[in-house]
Amino acid sequence: MLLLLTLLIKARVQIVTGSAIGIFLLLLQTLAFLAISGGLVLAAGGAALVAKQQRRSASA
Template identity: 80%
Template sequence: MGSRRGLAVLFNPFCPLSTAKVLALKATVLLLLTLLIKARVQIAAGSALGILLLLVQTLVFLAISGGLVLAAGGAAVYATQRRRPAAA
């Protein structure tokens, strides 16, 4: 009885949606959902890549600044050792 009611709706001439229109809408919704999921995955992957690049950039900055501190400290030690014999 339920299937007879469904067939009556599909073949109703006053129904604005035909079977082809319903199938086209279903296909469009499926396509849009697929594109939405794909975009969400790309955003997540892009965010992960961005976080990874930010981490690498931070580590490189810390390494370079640490190297500069060591170089400045070495230069200061060298300068103080060089001045001592001259002062003595």
């Protein structure tokens, strides 16, 4: 009986630990996605500004 109780507690601890690691990795993945998306938006905005300036200087 004591062995079964010990195994049950061990399994619960492993589930909780696995869930915590999973949540941490999900948060890390989400933050990385948001950072990369923000970088792409900034790069696209910068490219649009450079293209606009080049068009303006070419027509002047």
